[in-house]
Amino acid sequence: MSEEKHQPEWNETITRWYCDNYSEWPSNEFVVEAADLKPDSCVLDIGCGGGQALRLASAVVTTGRLVGVEPTPLMLQFAKEHKDNVASIEYLSGAAESLPLANASVDIAWAVNTLHHWRDVAGGLAEAARVVRPGGRLILAEDADVTDRSALSDEALRSALERAGFTDFHVVPTQRGDVLCYLYQCRRLLR
Numbered sequence: 001m002s003e004e005k006h007q008p009e010w011n012e013t014i015t016r017w018y019c020d021n022y023s024e025w026p027s028n029e030f031v032v033e034a035a036d037l038k039p040d041s042c043v044l045d046i047g048c049g050g051g052q053a054l055r056l057a058s059a060v061v062t063t064g065r066l067v068g069v070e071p072t073p074l075m076l077q078f079a080k081e082h083k084d085n086v087a088s089i090e091y092l093s094g095a096a097e098s099l100p101l102a103n104a105s106v107d108i109a110w111a112v113n114t115l116h117h118w119r120d121v122a123g124g125l126a127e128a129a130r131v132v133r134p135g136g137r138l139i140l141a142e143d144a145d146v147t148d149r150s151a152l153s154d155e156a157l158r159s160a161l162e163r164a165g166f167t168d169f170h171v172v173p174t175q176r177g178d179v180l181c182y183l184y185q186c187r188r189l190l191r
């Protein structure tokens, strides 16, 4: 993955531009639809941005836990202050490489269009494997126009996920209108 190419600095200008233009985006819906959520699911959104996926998930997850982790303070503030926010969503400061959650504490983790921003992909996947319970799921969603799939091949990602402790890797291309998103899905090993 070309980190240099996809490593914008999340300064105030970029964060406000992103929130104004992309905080409601179909890929968040794709992930929530693919997640097979239950009312008591414990969900982690890694790099939750403005929190759209968690707000969508809150329609189903009523007794479980919804946690968003986000490293950019202004983005976290935007998420917390969103007019459609739900009080039960927990927004925590943190990054993929150092998740502020206990071991095996979530049923499903997802990351929507953030993988290409992680500074340490192997470290982030290891952290995801630490916090997802055995048998739980991870979905990495990446839009076709932000991810260089020749730089991060499916096989390279499968290998990285397997090294981190995930299995059952498969890719589900999902499209609505002009938006094509790849849902990289896998499951935490049972042992």
Ligand SMILES: C[S@@+](CC[C@H](N)C(=O)[O-])C[C@H]1O[C@@H](n2cnc3c(N)ncnc32)[C@H](O)[C@@H]1O
Binding pocket: 010, 018, 022, 023, 025, 028, 046, 047, 048, 049, 050, 051, 052, 069, 070, 071, 072, 075, 094, 095, 096, 097, 111, 112, 113, 114, 117, 118, 119
């Ligand atoms: C393109 S936005 C996507 C936000 C949200 N997931 C969405 O789909 O609306 C990328 C987000 O990744 C966050 N980010 C950057 N580096 C990160 C890291 N190392 N770990 C987790 N999130 C990160 C940014 O702060 C930003 O909120």
